[in-house]
Amino acid sequence: MSQTSAGDQKYFLPRAxxxxxxxxxxxxxxxVLAPTRRDEIxxxxxxxxxxxxxxxxxxxxxxxxxxxxxxxxxxxxxxxxGADSPKRYLFPPxxxxxxxxxxxxxxxxxxxxxxxxQYAFLGIRACELAAxxxxxxxxxxxxxxxxxADAAEYYRRTRRxxxxxxxxxxxxxxxxxxxxxxxxxxxxxxxxxxxTELRDGFLLTVGSQAGAALGAELDLRAPTSAEEGLAEMKLxxxxxxxxxxxxxxxxxxxxxxxxxxxxxxxxAARCLSCGNCxxxxxxxxxxxxxxxxxxxxxxxxxTRRWESCFSHQFSxxxxxxxxxxxxxxxxxxxxRHKLCTWQDQFGVSGCVGCGRCITWCPVGIDLTEEAQxxxxxxxxxxxxxxxxxxxxxxxxx
Numbered sequence: 407m408s409q410t411s412a413g414d415q416k417y418f419l420p421r422a423x424x425x426x427x428x429x430x431x432x433x434x435x436x437x438v439l440a441p442t443r444r445d446e447i448x449x450x451x452x453x454x455x456x457x458x459x460x461x462x463x464x465x466x467x468x469x470x471x472x473x474x475x476x477x478x479x480x481x482x483x484x485x486x487x488g489a490d491s492p493k494r495y496l497f498p499p500x501x502x503x504x505x506x507x508x509x510x511x512x513x514x515x516x517x518x519x520x521x522x523x524q525y526a527f528l529g530i531r532a533c534e535l536a537a538x539x540x541x542x543x544x545x546x547x548x549x550x551x552x553x554x555a556d557a558a559e560y561y562r563r564t565r566r567x568x569x570x571x572x573x574x575x576x577x578x579x580x581x582x583x584x585x586x587x588x589x590x591x592x593x594x595x596x597x598x599x600x601x602t603e604l605r606d607g608f609l610l611t612v613g614s615q616a617g618a619a620l621g622a623e624l625d626l627r628a629p630t631s632a633e634e635g636l637a638e639m640k641l642x643x644x645x646x647x648x649x650x651x652x653x654x655x656x657x658x659x660x661x662x663x664x665x666x667x668x669x670x671x672x673x674a675a676r677c678l679s680c681g682n683c684x685x686x687x688x689x690x691x692x693x694x695x696x697x698x699x700x701x702x703x704x705x706x707x708x709t710r711r712w713e714s715c716f717s718h719q720f721s722x723x724x725x726x727x728x729x730x731x732x733x734x735x736x737x738x739x740x741x742r743h744k745l746c747t748w749q750d751q752f753g754v755s756g757c758v759g760c761g762r763c764i765t766w767c768p769v770g771i772d773l774t775e776e777a778q779x780x781x782x783x784x785x786x787x788x789x790x791x792x793x794x795x796x797x798x799x800x801x802x803x
Contacts, residue, residue: 415618417626418633420607424456424482427571428528430623436526436569439495441488446474448488450495450530459529460485467580467761469770483529483603486579487760491534491688492527496564497541497557501710503695508704517707520560526569532590533582535572536758537688538565539596543752544691557693557710569616572600576640581761583650583774589758591644602637609637650761652774661746664780665738673776674734676769681714683763683773684740689756692720715740745777 419427431438432454442451443460453459462479465472465486477484505517527534542548545561575582575591584590593600598617601608609629612618664670684690694713700706713720716736721729730736748756757773764772 415612416629416634417610417612417621418607418629419601419610419624419626421480423607423625424459427620427624428453428456430620431526431528431569436524438526438528439492440528441483441485443474447472448474448485450488450490450492450527453528464577465579467765469581469764469772470767471770472765481603481605483573483601484577486575486577486582487531487534487762489686489762489766491686491760491762492525492530492538492568493541493688493690495523495525495527496538496568497545497561497691499712501560503708503710506706508700508706513706516705522560522563522567524567525564526571528571529573530570531575531584531760532572532593533584533587533758533760534688535570535593535596536584536587536589537760538570540689540752540754540756540758541691543754544689557691569620570597570599571617572597574600574602574637574641576603576644578644578648579761579765580649581764581772582648582759583652583761584759585645585648586650586652586654586774587755587757587759591648592641602641604633604636604640609633650759650764650772650774652759652777654755657777658746658749661742661777661780664742667780669776669779670734670738673771674732674737676771677733677737678768679716679718679733679736680768681716682766682768683771684714684716685712686762686766687744688760688762689744689758690714715743741773741776741780744773 428438438453439450440453440459441448442453442458443449443463444451448460448463448465459482461482462477464475464477464484465488466475467486474485501520502517503520504515506513507516508514541561542565545558545565547562547565572593574593575584578584578591582590592602593613595613597611597613599620600611600613610621610626612621684692692713692715693710695708695710698707698709715721715730718728718731720736723729730739744756748754764770764774
């Protein structure tokens with residue numbers, strides 16, 4: 407391939423070309439992160455070879471359920487998002503900020519600033535690209551105001567060095583609803599390269615100058631019209647068979663009127679307030695800072711860790727206790743922030759339709775169902791359709 411400017415150029419990458427792609431990325435100094443099979447889940451992890459990328463496997467996801475089964479051993483990427491997302495690397499679950507040692511009557515800094523890695527994300531999905539775009543706004547990548555100044559610098563520096571190679575979803579996971587959110591199953595922006603898997607290889611789309619430069623080192627050819635047509639058919643089928651649906655028309659306005667909706671108490675009776683939904687969500691950004699006191703070794707540290715708005719102490723105010731003392735209040739805060747007030751803060755929805763919060767909820771609470779139930783008692787709202795797995799709907803009684 408001769409190097410061209412970035413745009414919407416399409417090429418065909420033979421299946422055997424995936425190994426050279428990984429090799430080129432590693433030669434350029436990238437840590438290549440790709441979907442791997444680990445402990446019977448699909449997890450985003452460093453790979454040194456394309457052989458380490460999960461292949462020949464299907465996932466079966468539903469509310470509170472995740473299972474892997476064997477599939478065609480020659481086919482890769484026929485699974486939905488696993489529990490991990492790029493957030494784990496761009497905004498780590500735990501990050502040491504400072505370390506001090508006591509020498510005499512003085513504190514001496516002994517730590518260096520956190521090292522900034524150079525990541526190449528290979529095999530992330532369109533919904534994850536959308537989630538990165540959301541967090542770009544949260545952490546002020548393009549100069550926007552941010553509420554997270556302490557965390558923003560590490561994110562911005564790591565994000566600017568990252569290379570994004572997306573794989574379009576041709577087999578959505580069982581809890582996916584990205585089509586409802588306009589974030590998938592095909593990547594349309596925010597990638598350096600995108601791949602659509604076919605039997606003998608991948609239809610490759612260049613999305614940036616960096617992607618064009620990378621493609622110039624690969625053995626690419628022009629795709630046939632049959633290959634382009636097959637890729638479109640697979641994506642259309644994935645879009646048509648999306649397992650979940652969320653009607654977003656007027657959703658924000660409806661949720662703005664649901665503070666006293668009785669459904670909050672109903673879902674709170676099931677919710678464990680465990681915070682799993684926030685931990686696996688690719689856009690949630692809450693964190694806390696904790697200090698450690700080295701009484702034995704004289705080492706003191708400060709560490710930033712993920713936190714969840716489902717934690718009882720998250721909204722604790724000295725002298726009065728937690729602002730949101732009930733599970734109903736915490737669930738209400740989370741869902742309304744995700745689908746409603748996030749837009750007031752950042753101008754975008756906080757949900758990208760990846761379905762992780764449904765899959766990894768121990769009791770299988772389904773955000774798409776709960777959001778559609780809410781507002782039913784708002785005057786003039788009428789019966790709200792409740793989406794069921796498989797895309798069918800029924801009206802509330």
